[in-house]
Amino acid sequence: MKFSRVSLILTLVVTLLSGIMIINFFYFVTREPISQLEIKQQSELIQKLIPLAYDNDMLNDKIKVTALGESGTSDPVPIYRARRGELPVGVIILPTVPDGDNDPIKLAISIDYQGKILTAKILDHNETPGLGNKNHLDNSTWLIHFIGKNTLDIAGPNGIDQISGASISSSAVATAIRKSLDFYRSEKDQIWEKTSIKSE
Amino acid sequence: MGKNINKVRVTKRKGAIIREQYLDTVFRKNPLMARLIGLSPILAISYSLTLSLTMGVIFFIVFTLTSLLVSSTRYLIPPPAALACYVLITTTIVTVIDLLMQAWYPELRSALGIYLPIVAINCLIIDQTIVFSSQNTISASLKDAVFHSLAIMLVLILLGSFRELTGYGSLLKDIHFLTGEAGKAHVTQFTQNNTGFLLATLPAGAFISLGLLIAFADYLSTKLSSNRD
Numbered sequence: 382m383k384f385s386r387v388s389l390i391l392t393l394v395v396t397l398l399s400g401i402m403i404i405n406f407f408y409f410v411t412r413e414p415i416s417q418l419e420i421k422q423q424s425e426l427i428q429k430l431i432p433l434a435y436d437n438d439m440l441n442d443k444i445k446v447t448a449l450g451e452s453g454t455s456d457p458v459p460i461y462r463a464r465r466g467e468l469p470v471g472v473i474i475l476p477t478v479p480d481g482d483n484d485p486i487k488l489a490i491s492i493d494y495q496g497k498i499l500t501a502k503i504l505d506h507n508e509t510p511g512l513g514n515k516n517h518l519d520n521s522t523w524l525i526h527f528i529g530k531n532t533l534d535i536a537g538p539n540g541i542d543q544i545s546g547a548s549i550s551s552s553a554v555a556t557a558i559r560k561s562l563d564f565y566r567s568e569k570d571q572i573w574e575k576t577s578i579k580s581e
Numbered sequence: 582m583g584k585n586i587n588k589v590r591v592t593k594r595k596g597a598i599i600r601e602q603y604l605d606t607v608f609r610k611n612p613l614m615a616r617l618i619g620l621s622p623i624l625a626i627s628y629s630l631t632l633s634l635t636m637g638v639i640f641f642i643v644f645t646l647t648s649l650l651v652s653s654t655r656y657l658i659p660p661p662a663a664l665a666c667y668v669l670i671t672t673t674i675v676t677v678i679d680l681l682m683q684a685w686y687p688e689l690r691s692a693l694g695i696y697l698p699i700v701a702i703n704c705l706i707i708d709q710t711i712v713f714s715s716q717n718t719i720s721a722s723l724k725d726a727v728f729h730s731l732a733i734m735l736v737l738i739l740l741g742s743f744r745e746l747t748g749y750g751s752l753l754k755d756i757h758f759l760t761g762e763a764g765k766a767h768v769t770q771f772t773q774n775n776t777g778f779l780l781a782t783l784p785a786g787a788f789i790s791l792g793l794l795i796a797f798a799d800y801l802s803t804k805l806s807s808n809r810d
Binding site for chain 1: 657661662666669670673676682685
């Protein structure tokens with residue numbers, strides 16, 4: 382049997398289009414629940430990240446900076462600010478690490494007003510699960526090393542031991558944490574003075 | 582694959598034929614244990630029974646839906662375009678499952694990680710669609726897909742329970758991904774403080790467990806066939 386080029390292309394286009402339509406439909410069905418879940422997770426996360434007392438609505442006290450995104454991702458990095466009354470308490474920076482093994486790794490770093498790391502957490506990653514299970518990125522015992530550090534302690538990505546079996550990801554994460562911390566310490570005044578943008 | 586299934590003698594009762602076909606799929610033609618293909622998602626997530634069950638259900642859905650779609654469009658799709666179309670069909674189904682899981686079972690989805698999207702290009706499914714579904718009637722390919730996904734599910738359940746039991750000393754430890762916090766009451770913990778045999782939870786443990794399972798199935802299969810003769 383011979384098939385004309387037209388019928389081949391037509392079949393592919395029809396399959397592709399129907400696939401796109403089906404996925405689109407389910408995208409719109411699931412968009413609302415997914416975004417609600419994300420908001421819920423964000424506020425739960427903030428509770429965990431800022432162990433200090435604050436009384437403002439952090440989710441809406443947000444600025445975005447592009448300076449941190451230079452290393453590959455063009456998206457501006459959001460920074461949330463915690464205040465108590467008029468006094469600054471600390472910030473949460475959510476950088477994205479572009480150079481993991483697979484997809485970008487999403488990080489959350491909270492820094493107190495003085496410039497000391499409070500917590501560091503990996504929000505989302507697609508690195509190979511199960512690679513060296515015990516020392517894996519999900520295991521936050523590695524990230525505990527960063528707590529309480531300031532710039533001087535992390536001279537380079539090698540200032541903190543890399544995870545064996547996940548050295549690329551872990552050094553990328555360490556670099557991102559160092560960059561965020563450096564950025565906060567050098568641009569501190571600006572970060573606190575900027576007017577917050579409306580959250581969408 | 583599949584062609585020998587139809588050679589079963591017609592004189593037998595229908596139930597007996599189906600039972601024989603199923604046993605054949607499980608033991609002699611089990612895609613995971615006899616042909617050892619498409620293993621990566623299965624070995625990667627089988628450290629937990631809940632995840633194995635989920636993966637089994639996902640395989641069932643993807644298998645039956647692709648077989649249904651491919652076999653019902655087998656006269657419409659010209660062979661040179663077939664592979665591309667089948668991959669598109671599978672990818673669509675897997676993406677929809679992915680979106681639904683992100684919306685309603687986000688924890689389970691993140692536990693499956695990269696291995697859920699990988700199901701779309703699993704050679705088991707591509708093999709099934711090209712070799713069987715594209716050349717058989719709708720009912721025959723549906724039946725074949727159901728048999729195969731049940732066989733895969735069986736292997737997943739056995740591997741999942743074995744690895745979780747030895748690795749964590751528990752059963753269904755991740756059930757709260759599916760049921761919420763209430764499910765934690767149903768977790769069976771056999772050892773204290775989640776301790777277990779670490780090797781079983783690692784990828785190497787997956788291969789060893791699968792090897793043991795294959796040996797056991799081989800033993801059973803020879804025993805069954807010697808009983809029959």
